[in-house]
Amino acid sequence: VDEVQNVMADAGEEMPAFKGAKLELAGFFWFQGWNDMFDDKARAGYEQNLVHLIRDLRRDLGVPGLPVVVGELGNGGEDAGKSMKLIRAAQAAACRQPGFAGNVRFVKTTPFARPAKESPNVSHGHHWFGNAESYFLVGDALGAAMVELLRVK
DSSP: OHHHHHHHHOHHHHOGGGTTOOOOOOOEEEOOOTGGGGOHHHHHHHHHHHHHHHHHHHHHHTOTTOOEEEEOOOTTTTOOOHHHHHHHHHHHHHHTSTTOTTTEEEEOOGGGOOOGGGSSOTTOGGGGGGOHHHHHHHHHHHHHHHHHHHHHO
16 A cells, blocks of 8 residues: 555656656456465455455545456356355455445456366466466456446446
8 A cells, every 4th residue: 555655646756757647546456365265264254354455445545436346266167165165255245345336346257267178287276277368358357347337437
């Protein structure tokens, strides 16, 4: 948060092309959750922690209605274990909180998972088996959701 605030205050220091420019935080993406599914405490608190993260970022960055897009932990597709499904459910539930309607969006990403055998890195399910198509489709869907939120804004 400190780093973002510093850049917003003087972007020209790091990026001379932006010297004197007025910057705006237009949106925030959250695409995380793999490590949390392996920890009982992290799984149990994931939903509320995500809600707090969104609210705290909005407060600390001074953007009360900052649009937020949350990408589902969709690694491996629909056939996932109990722990991953719990994180997915927590992500979706956090996005349905009061006050988040119209400015927080959950994006299902499980349809974008490709099998390990069709991917370059068969041992890295945590990184979508290194499948570029998966990453492209996830990014496209998250970006499209943000564009929709920005239209509503």
